[in-house]
Amino acid sequence: MRKWWVAISTIYEVAQKAGVSVATASRALNDSGYVSRESRDRVLAAAKALDYHINVNARSLTSGKTYTIALVLPDVTNPFFPAVARGVEDYASDNGYCVILCNTDGNARKESDYVRMLRSRKVDGVIFAVSVASKSRVSALTDDGIAVVLVDRDLGDSCDIVKTDNIAGALLATNHLIGLGHTSIAFISGPMSLATSQERFRGYHDALVSGGVSFDERLVVEGDFRMKSGYEAMRDLLRKPCQFTAVFAANDLMAVGAMTALEESGFHVPTDVAVMGYDDIDIASVTRPRLSTVAQPKYEMGWIAAETVIRRMCNPKASRMEELLQPMLVVRDSTVERRGASV
Amino acid sequence: MRKWWVAISTIYEVAQKAGVSVATASRALNDSGYVSRESRDRVLAAAKALDYHINVNARSLTSGKTYTIALVLPDVTNPFFPAVARGVEDYASDNGYCVILCNTDGNARKESDYVRMLRSRKVDGVIFAVSVASKSRVSALTDDGIAVVLVDRDLGDSCDIVKTDNIAGALLATNHLIGLGHTSIAFISGPMSLATSQERFRGYHDALVSGGVSFDERLVVEGDFRMKSGYEAMRDLLRKPCQFTAVFAANDLMAVGAMTALEESGFHVPTDVAVMGYDDIDIASVTRPRLSTVAQPKYEMGWIAAETVIRRMCNPKASRMEELLQPMLVVRDSTVERRGASV
DNA sequence: TGGCAATGTGTATGCGGTTCCACATTTATA
């Protein structure tokens, strides 16, 4: 039902004003099929005069395309995601798509609700930063012919994915620490249920053994990627009898939390203990000391994810695409050569 | 054109499987009008069996509602916005709406492009963090019967708005500094073309005069709300012959930039010069010293903006709504009592 | 000059729903 208090014009009115049929108007507007120069001009003029804007919902009905993609992530408020979102949005809007934002809080229930909603909205694709293992939700989408690409968080080989090489990143970080002379390196991991976390741990572990540094299980504690958990993880570490001169946190937020805990306990970063983060979020460059970290190309991840999902729509039968981006070591002030005794 | 390789069921198929007409199926599915208990059950069962999901685009065609709102802002990557985006999304999704994200970069051209796009998509409402004076764009939307509410950035009395009291906030900040004994307080403003910036300047200015502190024009320099501009503004300030013991930056990003410049020039924050920010973004609590600032209720702004825009849709003729939230002083480590001589 | 391809245009149909309305049944009321 049209809103009676406003006058939005339809293609019928445009056609009428231009003195042609809707078919011709449609062709002129879409620049498709045969239209005489004269007709086209008159339709375009009429459209402009009436301030005509197509109703894309109506178009979607016939075309089957909505030119909409969804970005489903745990929380935009997590400083890792805005850049990803921006990358997605930039590529999408450049290509005529718009993006729907969905925050799941890593909550399976919310994820399911969004999946249902996105199916009803007939979005063309979804970029999914899954937080819980949710193959069934992904396949609900793909079964409807919706293109899905995962960002950052892997989920087996079920669908396209763009991520950075977490193992390589953790290797980079750990080797940096080893290169600095550290031989007791603690690790604050993310939730071990996430492939991302497992891979970073793997990189940490492998760097240790290949660097001839012994791995001490007591030196790894699990966090949840939030600042507070980094803080608490460090308090745990400090309470243990074992010693370390460096700590590698699986993300920057936890690294900052760890730095705070260290400071509160009277330790000096980086001389007493070096700390290394992961992600290179904005915060990393303004802490004191400035945080050494490994940068993920966040914007590019989003951008490429959007590119991938759009490519997938055009070619549903293509083989699985996997884009593995390379992380980059960013050395700042929170990591220096080992000096003092272990703490 | 249906995608031939997938089987998405329609209400016709549901009706057929349930052995009723589409009209009845529709009523059963929407719980509207008269439907016998038996029919309803059979329709619901058929829907479930077929994994039926309504096509909301088709529904929009008749109902004229898309249950979609757009959030148009300069850049999600600006740490101020993710929280408001989250607020918007939370309220919206709780009420059955989904939100489209648009980044304009404060670029009039992009704004116009998005406005056109949103008109074509027939969104029900848009939440607009305008960056350039763009009354014409706003009225293009409202003329189409689209509800518009401004967040943060004002634009005269053209439409609904939710913002925080910038004058009050700047008063809070400046009075805090004055209360600490500072009598030469520099000000790094935002772009003076924005009402937001003007208001914060106004609060700064008014606090000065009412606090019996003389206002020195040379002590205010204009930035662009980015960190780098805060850095450069401070360099400017340092180069001038005038002296100051405190600086109030119109947002946290610029405050951090200013702190960096100060530090580089050998000044100690807060003892040599106190620095005060605005916004209370995440970064503010992890700088060293931790930044004193005035907090805006960002999440609430988004949440209330969504509430307001939805209310407006239901009641297009209601009188203008203006929601003025109160900012809050957050004192951390970057501001202390004046001690040394002016710099 | 005939015939065929290239152009241009309009009618009608369908996309997937909702809803008005006409038509049955029941049920309640006088």
Add this chain to the structure above:
DNA sequence: TATAAATGTGGAACCGCATACACATTGCCA
């Protein structure tokens, strides 16, 4: 028991657009 009201149901129109198809008209070539 006659009648009115409540309850169920389906046919068909319509939302705004795209497009298949039929039907002109024109241009070109043999």
